[in-house]
Amino acid sequence: MVARLEEIAARAGVSVATASRALNNRPGVSEDARTRVLAAVDVLGYQRPDQLQSRRLSLVGVVVAELENPIFPLFAQAIEQTLPTFRLAALLATRRAGVAAEAASVELLREHGVSGIIFVSGVHSDPHADLEHYFALRENGVPLALINGPVAGLDATAVSTDDAAAAATAVRHLHSLGHRRIALVNGPVRYTPARRKSAGFAAAASAAGDVDAIELCGDYSLEWARGAAESAARDGVTGFVAASDFLALGAIQGARAAGRRVPQDVSVVGFDGSAMMNFTDPPLTTLRQPVQALASAAIRGLAADLEGNPHPRRELLFDAELVVRGSTSARIR
Known part of the structure; x- marks a missing residue:
């Protein structure tokens, strides 16, 4: 029973003592914690105490x-x-x-x-x-x-x-930093998010008036992004907007493979916003999804x-x- 209680507590993100009080319907447990404990019991497939059956x-x-x-x-x-x-x-x-x-x-x-x-x-x-x-x-x-x-x-x-607005924000950020040859490292445009990013990227580049916009479409692998960005960096691209943080990491690798420094020579913007991107080299500028x-x-x-x-x-x-x-x-x- 102790092992089961520890499993329930770990699943609910509470202490074993809190889980025990919740399952015994005792006071001193917040409604949120009690609900999470009962949810953990349900998801793990355990039987609830009789007095708590109605709260399933x-x-x-x-x-x-x-x-x-x-x-x-x-x-x-x-x-x-x-x-x-x-x-x-x-x-x-x-x-x-x-x-x-x-x-x-x-x-x-x-x-x-x-x-x-x-x-x-x-x-x-x-x-x-x-x-x-x-x-x-x-x-x-x-x-x-x-x-x-x-x-x-x-x-x-x-x-x-709003993928279109996010891509446009990335373009405006790079443009404000002086980048004029900017590439979108995108996934397959048959997907709605990729298609919307493409539209936002093109609209923002057009509105800027002096941006040479290039769209690179492939899969969502880091390897593809690395190769596409390496070629684009050798061709003079100094700003990359990536459709995901993974693609952005590939773009950074590709820029470096082309002999460019990030961010001194090439700037890269990702999309998604995992906290892990704060610990990359360099820490990744990104559009954080809400x-x-x-x-x-x-x-x-x-x-x-x-x-x-x-x-x-x-x-x-x-x-x-x-x-x-x-x-x-x-x-x-």
């Missing part, structure tokens, strides 16, 4: 992409920590790329009886993919919330970072659907925050 939380599935990119664990953590406020608990499923892999994750969640599903940067971000499983879920009465990629015609909550705001908005919409409360279906856009660190500086002419 509903399970919500959370589907995220691979956890190698640090932004996805941040989303998972924010969602898991916020759900108990709405008397919900998270059941997490990670997926590999592709429709079949995501559909398999959905099937697993359905087998565990989830009441609704939150998707983070999933297949829904590719409007050209087969999105039938989303519509099938809605036809079966399963509420959905989509983060970073709406689906046209789907009756679901949709919240996103992870907590996105998670909270997605959960609020999903909770409203679960309670049968109708709400507007327009996509909600949230601004990214420019965090200036050591990877950008004034261009030395």
Whole structure:
């Protein structure tokens, strides 16, 4: 029993003593801590004490992409920590790329009886993919919330970072530092976030009037970004806007492979804003996604659907925050 109590406490992020008091319905435990302990019991599959059965939380599935990119664990953590406020608990499923892999994750969640599903940067971000499983879920009465990629015609909550505005902010930042030959290191433009970044990048470069804008489109691997940035740096690019922090790290490597110094010769701006980017060499200037705001908005919409409360279906856009660190500086002419 002690080992089980330690596991519950660790999952809930509280002390063993607090977990014990919560499970024995004793005073001296905040409502937030009590809710997290009960959520941990549910997610771990343990039986609640009889006196707490009526407080059982509903399970919500959370589907995220691979956890190698640090932004996805941040989303998972924010969602898991916020759900108990709405008397919900998270059941997490990670997926590999592709429709079949995501559909398999959905099937697993359905087998565990989830009441609704939150998707983070999933297949829904590719409007050209087969999105039938989303519509099938809605036809079966399963509420959905989509983060970073709406689906046209789907009756679901949709919240996103304003990618176009973020890319434009990055261009204006580099332009203000004296950079005039600027490249966007982007992912495949079939994805909605990448397409929006492309549009924002082009619009800001055009508005500046004196920017030689270059768009580099490939995959989301560090290796591809390194090669593309090396070639661009040799071709005179001094400013890079990357569609993710991973791509930005590849761009830094590529600039250095071309014999350029960062930030003395080349400046690089990332996108996502994981705290880890404060410890790179140099610390990365980035557009920080409002992870907590996105998670909270997605959960609020999903909770409203679960309670049968109708709400507007327009996509909600949230601004990214420019965090200036050591990877950008004034261009030395």
